[in-house]
Amino acid sequence: MKCDYEKYALIFKALSDETRLKIVSMLSDKELCACKILEAFNITQPTLSYHMKLLVDTNLVNAVKNGSWVNYSINEESKEELLMFLSQLLKAKCTCEKRRD
Numbered sequence: 001m002k003c004d005y006e007k008y009a010l011i012f013k014a015l016s017d018e019t020r021l022k023i024v025s026m027l028s029d030k031e032l033c034a035c036k037i038l039e040a041f042n043i044t045q046p047t048l049s050y051h052m053k054l055l056v057d058t059n060l061v062n063a064v065k066n067g068s069w070v071n072y073s074i075n076e077e078s079k080e081e082l083l084m085f086l087s088q089l090l091k092a093k094c095t096c097e098k099r100r101d
Contacts, residue, residue: 007058008085011078014054019043023051024074027061031073 015021023037038048052072055061059078064071 003085003088008082011058011060011082014058014060017051017054020051020055023055023072024060027072027074031071033066034070034072037072 015024019041022040026032026037026040034045034048034052037052038045041048043051052061052063052070056063056072059075060082062073062075064073
């Protein structure tokens with residue numbers, strides 16, 4: 001398995017924020033409208049949009065426009081790829097391509 005370290009570094013960067021981690025947790029079992037996500041936090045709509053853009057840009061979260069709101073869900077394919085990457089990365093004998101410095 002050839003690992004795209006840059007891609008996963010961006011995903012981990014997106015997940016390095018407590019609010020975004022909570023959003024991913026909320027989306028882990030169901031699709032949610034931005035309005036429902038917003039209700040769970042003490043943040044403004046533009047701030048939520050910023051967080052969601054980071055998650056969508058990494059392909060970890062899908063966004064579908066629904067009138068004036070957007071529905072968000074976990075991208076299952078990206079989730080499985082991330083879990084596989086973590087599994088390989090944390091194995092004693094990682095099969096990921098190792099960088100030679």
